[in-house]
Amino acid sequence: MLHRSLRAALVLFLTTAAAPSFAQDAFDARFARPDLPDPNEYRSASGRPGPAYWQQRADYEIRATLDPAAGTLSGEQTITYANRSPDTLAFVWIQLDQNLFTSGSEGAQAFPGDAGAASDGGFEIRRVASGGTELGHRIRDTQMRVELAQPLAPGGTVAIDIDWSFRVPEDGAQRMGRDGDHFLLAQWYPRMAVYDDLNGWNTMPYLGQGEFYLEYGDFDVALTVPATYLVGATGTLQNPAEVLTAEQRAALDRARTGSEVVHVVTAAELSDPASFRPTTQGTLTWRFRAENVRDFAWAAGPRLVWDATAWEGTAIHALYRPEATAWSEAAAMTRHSLDFYSGYLIPYPYPSATAIEGPVFGMEYPMVVFVAPEPLREDLFDVLDHEWGHMWFPMMVGTDERRHAWMDEGIDTFMNLLSKEIYFPESDPVLENTAQYAAAILSYREQPIGSLPDEFAPEGPGLGIGAYIKPAVMLTALRELAGHELFDATLASYARTWAWRHPSPADFYRHMEDGLGMELGWFWYNWIETTQTQDLAILGVDQSEVGGEWQVTVTIDQRGRLLMPAAVTATSGTATSTVTIPVEAFYGTDRATATLTLPVRADRIVVNEGPEWGDINPQNNVWTR
Ligand SMILES: [Zn+2]
Numbered sequence: 192m193l194h195r196s197l198r199a200a201l202v203l204f205l206t207t208a209a210a211p212s213f214a215q216d217a218f219d220a221r222f223a224r225p226d227l228p229d230p231n232e233y234r235s236a237s238g239r240p241g242p243a244y245w246q247q248r249a250d251y252e253i254r255a256t257l258d259p260a261a262g263t264l265s266g267e268q269t270i271t272y273a274n275r276s277p278d279t280l281a282f283v284w285i286q287l288d289q290n291l292f293t294s295g296s297e298g299a300q301a302f303p304g305d306a307g308a309a310s311d312g313g314f315e316i317r318r319v320a321s322g323g324t325e326l327g328h329r330i331r332d333t334q335m336r337v338e339l340a341q342p343l344a345p346g347g348t349v350a351i352d353i354d355w356s357f358r359v360p361e362d363g364a365q366r367m368g369r370d371g372d373h374f375l376l377a378q379w380y381p382r383m384a385v386y387d388d389l390n391g392w393n394t395m396p397y398l399g400q401g402e403f404y405l406e407y408g409d410f411d412v413a414l415t416v417p418a419t420y421l422v423g424a425t426g427t428l429q430n431p432a433e434v435l436t437a438e439q440r441a442a443l444d445r446a447r448t449g450s451e452v453v454h455v456v457t458a459a460e461l462s463d464p465a466s467f468r469p470t471t472q473g474t475l476t477w478r479f480r481a482e483n484v485r486d487f488a489w490a491a492g493p494r495l496v497w498d499a500t501a502w503e504g505t506a507i508h509a510l511y512r513p514e515a516t517a518w519s520e521a522a523a524m525t526r527h528s529l530d531f532y533s534g535y536l537i538p539y540p541y542p543s544a545t546a547i548e549g550p551v552f553g554m555e556y557p558m559v560v561f562v563a564p565e566p567l568r569e570d571l572f573d574v575l576d577h578e579w580g581h582m583w584f585p586m587m588v589g590t591d592e593r594r595h596a597w598m599d600e601g602i603d604t605f606m607n608l609l610s611k612e613i614y615f616p617e618s619d620p621v622l623e624n625t626a627q628y629a630a631a632i633l634s635y636r637e638q639p640i641g642s643l644p645d646e647f648a649p650e651g652p653g654l655g656i657g658a659y660i661k662p663a664v665m666l667t668a669l670r671e672l673a674g675h676e677l678f679d680a681t682l683a684s685y686a687r688t689w690a691w692r693h694p695s696p697a698d699f700y701r702h703m704e705d706g707l708g709m710e711l712g713w714f715w716y717n718w719i720e721t722t723q724t725q726d727l728a729i730l731g732v733d734q735s736e737v738g739g740e741w742q743v744t745v746t747i748d749q750r751g752r753l754l755m756p757a758a759v760t761a762t763s764g765t766a767t768s769t770v771t772i773p774v775e776a777f778y779g780t781d782r783a784t785a786t787l788t789l790p791v792r793a794d795r796i797v798v799n800e801g802p803e804w805g806d807i808n809p810q811n812n813v814w815t816r
Contacts (some may be wrong), residue, residue, distance in 0.1 A: 246275060248408050253266055259420075287441055290314055298398040370550040373492035377489075381589075414477045414491070418475045452499070461495075535679065537686050640719045641720045667717075725753040743793045745785045751807070764794070772785050
């Protein structure tokens, strides 16, 4: 709405101003920029932590018991929470993700039919205490507010004890769950919510589509399961002599020193538990320790083949049921992923990496991935490699997945294209990714990359395009614009700078612009906050001979509102010439021309050719004589 006095002024302006100058002065909305918070002492203008950057820390000691017959998991835990913020905290928030799996949960209402809504899960919280004193607490859906006995001053630490249990859902929203006696256990213990300089307490509920935002810390975990079960988990097993046979320990030692795949437990052994377990009676307790991680996940079952190998001292494990035959390559695929991403970004820092097959399509936790049986080799690689890429984003670079899915899913999907080109040299993952994006946006109402994960419509490809595929198209295009070497070095610098920290989108934008030497406000805004598309076309070509050379004038038309610089190349035989029209040439206009010089008349002219550029209509990017 426009106020009447303003309208009168506008009419006067329109009738007196000359039309052409009005057009030239108008703001070109294609050059809008994201509205970023100002840099401050916590986060610098160069996309690095500021001098006063802080984040909280949460260490966990957990003792848990799985009762497969009852289908329940129960535990007692102590969270040691360190307040490194400048604020005094009277209360803390703790995440109770299992509360998604009750029929009345907000997630069950938001996404009916999804999220295991029909299951009778949810936490039973039996005790919340500190130093022997019961603490008042209230539970709101998947969040619990705990009143501290004394306010927690800056620099202070509080230990919070919680006793809990829940029934393990069969379908745990594709993040955890069970298939008979095979259990994948994640989001299984009360976890500290993040308190940060951006949002204070991060208390967005767990609805199912938005993943997590968690603090870093150390974990000491004791897991009691039937003696016939094997366990795979985050971290390093502390008591192998108590839970493994001498042969298995010897096999694991062999696996750690070589690069071949060693069979720790074979399919043939599974029919007789006594052949591969130290005892088959009662329970055994497996103890794990993990340092500097944001979460802990594990799996347990009585029918698991166990392969082991190593990468640069990191123990690699693959645990799978014998029917999942493609999984015999899972350990080798895992080694490829650790090797590739370590070289591309920063070396994998953890002592173990365990891939576990089960009733979850694909999900990542520190040092652990859950992946479905996947009968086809290439499909298994796609999911495994994606989940291992998540060890860098968001396991090391600890972004807020509940708000910004693209910051982990999108950057990961982008890297997966580079990794797959090596493992499957005959594949063309960049072409597939761009084609999938270009096809999908024709058939559904697209939502911007920057949408909250739980805002994406559960039907259709919304989250898949918006958080995974399109951000990968965007980053592949930026790599073309910036040059591969500098882009790769800058992305690695971002990973190194923000590992074990909590970067925001603004930190990512600033870090990339700082390293690439590019002002990319228009780029981030259009790619991430709008659904505009990129469609450059060659509108006209004019060639003339001037002083023994050929001058080639190429007119480029930006048919989409998502602008890109135009890299124009003219070739004739072996002669070639390239000119890039900067995006600023298109301010206020769709068209600009490039002039190239060749010794002979050009036969072929292209603009932003190839799926790397992310142009949705590549046919009009090529001109031939
Ligand atoms: Zn993912």
